Amino acid sequence: MFATQALRRAPLTVTLIDRRNFHLFQPLLYQVATGGLSPANIAAPLRNILKRQQNARVLLGEVVDLDPPARTVRLADQTTVEYDALIVATGVSHNYFGRDDWSARAPGLKTIEDATEIRRRILLAFENAELTRDPAARAAMLTFVVIGAGPTGVELAGALAEIARDTLRHDFRAFDPADATILLIDAADRVLPGYPPDLSAKAKRSLQQLGVTVRTAVRVLEIQADKITLQTGEHVADLAAHTVLWAAGVRASPLGALLARRTACTLDRVGRVLVNPDLTIPNHPEIRVIGDLALLNDEHGRPLPGVADVAMQQGRYAARAIVAELHGRTLPPFRYRHKGSMATIGRAAAVADFGRVRLSGYLAWLAWLFVHLINLIGFQSRLLVLLQWAGNYITHNRAARLITHDQSEREMQPESRSS
Ligand SMILES: Cc1cc2nc3c(=O)[nH]c(=O)nc-3n(C[C@H](O)[C@H](O)[C@H](O)COP(=O)(O)OP(=O)(O)OC[C@H]3O[C@@H](n4cnc5c(N)ncnc54)[C@H](O)[C@@H]3O)c2cc1C
Numbered sequence: 328m329f330a331t332q333a334l335r336r337a338p339l340t341v342t343l344i345d346r347r348n349f350h351l352f353q354p355l356l357y358q359v360a361t362g363g364l365s366p367a368n369i370a371a372p373l374r375n376i377l378k379r380q381q382n383a384r385v386l387l388g389e390v391v392d393l394d395p396p397a398r399t400v401r402l403a404d405q406t407t408v409e410y411d412a413l414i415v416a417t418g419v420s421h422n423y424f425g426r427d428d429w430s431a432r433a434p435g436l437k438t439i440e441d442a443t444e445i446r447r448r449i450l451l452a453f454e455n456a457e458l459t460r461d462p463a464a465r466a467a468m469l470t471f472v473v474i475g476a477g478p479t480g481v482e483l484a485g486a487l488a489e490i491a492r493d494t495l496r497h498d499f500r501a502f503d504p505a506d507a508t509i510l511l512i513d514a515a516d517r518v519l520p521g522y523p524p525d526l527s528a529k530a531k532r533s534l535q536q537l538g539v540t541v542r543t544a545v546r547v548l549e550i551q552a553d554k555i556t557l558q559t560g561e562h563v564a565d566l567a568a569h570t571v572l573w574a575a576g577v578r579a580s581p582l583g584a585l586l587a588r589r590t591a592c593t594l595d596r597v598g599r600v601l602v603n604p605d606l607t608i609p610n611h612p613e614i615r616v617i618g619d620l621a622l623l624n625d626e627h628g629r630p631l632p633g634v635a636d637v638a639m640q641q642g643r644y645a646a647r648a649i650v651a652e653l654h655g656r657t658l659p660p661f662r663y664r665h666k667g668s669m670a671t672i673g674r675a676a677a678v679a680d681f682g683r684v685r686l687s688g689y690l691a692w693l694a695w696l697f698v699h700l701i702n703l704i705g706f707q708s709r710l711l712v713l714l715q716w717a718g719n720y721i722t723h724n725r726a727a728r729l730i731t732h733d734q735s736e737r738e739m740q741p742e743s744r745s746s
Contacts, residue, residue: 328343328350328373328376328642329638329639329642329643329646330414330416330617330642330643330645330646331343331377331380331383331646332376332377332380333642333643333646333647334382334383334646334649334650335380335382335383337382337646337649337650337653338382338653339382339411339649339653340382340383340384341380341382341383341384342383342384342385342386342408342410343373343377343383343384343385343386344385344386344388344390344400344402344408345373345385345386345387345388346387346388346389346390347387348372348373348374348385348387349370349371349372349373350370350371350372350373350376350704351369351370351438351439352369352370352371352702352703352704353437353635354635354699354702355368355369355699355703355712356369356436356437356438356439356441356442357436357442357479357482357483357486358486359439359442359443359446359727360436360441360442360443360445360446360449360483360486361445361446361449361483361486361487361489361490361725362446362449362450362490362494362725362726362727362728362729363486363715363716363719363725363727364712364715364727365727366439366442366443368708368711368712368715369703369708369712370439371704371705371708373385375705376704376705386402386406386408388402388403388404388406389402389403390402390417390582391403392585393413393582393585393586393589394589395589395590395611395614398410398411398413398613400413410613411613412613412614412615412649412652413613413614413615414615414616414617414642414645415582415586415600415614415615415616415617415620416616416617416618416620416638416642417580417582417583417620418580418618418619418620419437419577419578419579419580419597419599419619419620419633420435420437420577420578420580421435421437421573421576421577421578422575422576422577422578422597423573423576424575424576426550429550429573430573432550432551432552432571433474433550433571433572433573434448434572434573435572435573435574436479436483436572436573436574443731443732444732445483445572446727446728446729446730446731447730447731447732448570448572449471449487449490449570450728450729450730451730452468452469452471452569452570453468453469453495453498453499453504453507454730455468455569456468456469456499456501456502457499457500457501457502458501460501463567465501465502466508466567467553467554467567467568467569468569468570469491469502469504469506469507469508469569470507470508470510470566470567470568470569470570471487471507471508471509471510471568471569471570471571471572472510472512472555472566472568472570472571472572473487473509473510473511473512473572473574474512474513474547474571474572474573474574474575475512475513475573475574475575475576476511476512476513476515476517476518476519476520476541476543476574477513477519477520477521477574477575478519478668478670479574480511480513480518480572480574480575481511481518481519481530481534481670481672482670482671482672483572483574484509484510484511484534484539485533485534485537485539485671485672485673485676486673487507487509487539488509488534488537488538488539488673489537489673489674490504490725491504491505491507491509491538492504492505492537492538493674493723494723494724494725494728505538508540509538509539509540510539510540510542510566510568511534511539511540511541511542512541512542512543512545512547512557513542513543513544513545513575514544514545514546514547514575515543515544516543516544517531517543518530518531518534518541518543519670519678521632521668522668522670522678522680523680523685525685526678526680526685526687529678529687529688530670530672530678530687533672533673533676533678533687533688534672534673536676537672537673537676542557542559544559544560545557545558545559546558546559547575548563550571553567553568553569554566554567554568555568555571576597577597577619577633578597578598579594579597579598579599579600579619579620580598580620581598582620583598583599583600583616583620584598586600586608586614586616587600590608590609590610590611590614591609591610592608592609592611592616593609595622599619599620599621599622600616600620600621600622601622601623602615602616602617602621602622602623604623604660604661605648605657605658605660605661606621606623606641606644606645606648606661615645615648617638617641617642617644617645618633618637618638618641618642619633619638621641623661625663626662631663632668634668635702636663636665636666637663640661640663640664641661641663644658644661665682666681667679667680667681667682668680669691669694669695669698670695671692671695674720675688675689675692676688676689676691676692677691677692677694677695678691679691679694679695696716700712700713
């Protein structure tokens with residue numbers, strides 16, 4: 328979308344193809360998953376965003392094949408779209424590291440549907456805890472495990488703890504929601520492993536103050552319907568847990584593998600496409616791969632992170648490179664300008680790493696609020712989210728606490744319910 332917008336003054340026709348009709352602001356998905364925001368707050372229709380860009384058209388469709396020699400892409404409905412220059416930015420999805428069967432038990436957070444499914448599971452767990460009389464069953468229902476302590480896992484665990492200790496504290500009669508166990512686990516030896524160690528330590532302290540149990544250097548061996556098996560060192564133990572959420576890894580979109588088949592480009596072990604410094608792929612100067620799907624090292628030889636800022640900068644660069652080529656020029660290689668990383672941990676707590684300046688606590692939280700607000704698409708969304716956040720902050724409520732989808736899937740034995 329950023330590439331398309333950056334081409335608005337170029338003398339060419341841009342076709343934006345997406346299988347969804349909206350742009351999704353993924354950094355705030357966890358707030359939908361935890362009832363703080365509604366899906367429409369963080370998504371904007373592509374047609375609306377581009378309605379004034381006369382040289383751009385939007386096609387709703389799933390790309391299923393590419394023909395680089397013919398310079399065409401094929402959609403699932405067999406529509407063929409021709410191109411002179413192609414930008415591929417289909418992102419990543421969850422990686423269960425060979426255990427895809429875990430996906431049903433431990434949903435990841437990537438789409439609006441994932442977020443509303445996670446919200447359903449969290450809220451149903453509390454509802455089912457109100458119905459049961461069996462203390463062991465109730466404890467399992469009130470045990471929430473978040474696997475993966477990167478920014479998404481930290482944000483989910485922090486929000487879960489707030490729901491249990493704050494949002495729901497007066498809502499149930501059979502139990503105290505504050506008794507819920509929120510467990511955040513990671514195979515690495517600290518939370519936020521991509522952040523400087525002092526910010527990881529601060530994030531851990533903030534999580535613990537919220538009531539999250541942080542367990543690092545722990546491996547998940549098995550996830551079953553009502554329990555999870557964990558390994559710490561040589562010690563293996565089962566934990567009865569009803570709600571398990573996955574925030575542990577990514578796998579490239581299948582279009583990476585498709586590109587590799589059609590052009591013999593190289594993929595890394597999670598399927599990302601190794602790109603040239605100008606984001607093209609070898610032998611195909613007309614094809615650029617950007618965003619989460621691309622693998623490019625920085626000047627220190629470290630892979631650029633899969634974050635929105637990299638994707639947006641690469642989108643704009645790809646657009647400028649195409650315009651430069653129209654004029655017979657070549658741009659210098661893409662260079663990522665790192666503006667900072669941040670993760671929020673809960674009400675008025677966050678960590679932010681701006682290189683030389685590192686913030687934690689309230690200031691970092693204000694910076695987080697500001698950055699996320701300005702990056703939302705559209706004035707209306709910004710205003711609505713600001714009002715929603717202000718309301719949530721003042722009332723300690725999460726207004727979007729709706730259980731949607733099919734409720735028949737209550738994973739509970741009828742005999743354990745009270746009459
Ligand atoms: C829960 C979560 C939290 C995050 N938090 C942050 C954060 O705080 N800060 C930050 O900087 N980054 C964050 N990120 C990462 C950031 O969202 C990504 O780096 C960014 O969205 C990558 O952009 P992209 O364009 O490469 O891919 P995406 O944004 O994933 O877009 C890919 C698009 O391609 C479409 N698509 C996929 N396959 C096809 C196909 N075959 N045909 C047609 N369309 C297709 C999809 O519908 C989608 O619209 C977060 C990500 C997640 C999931």
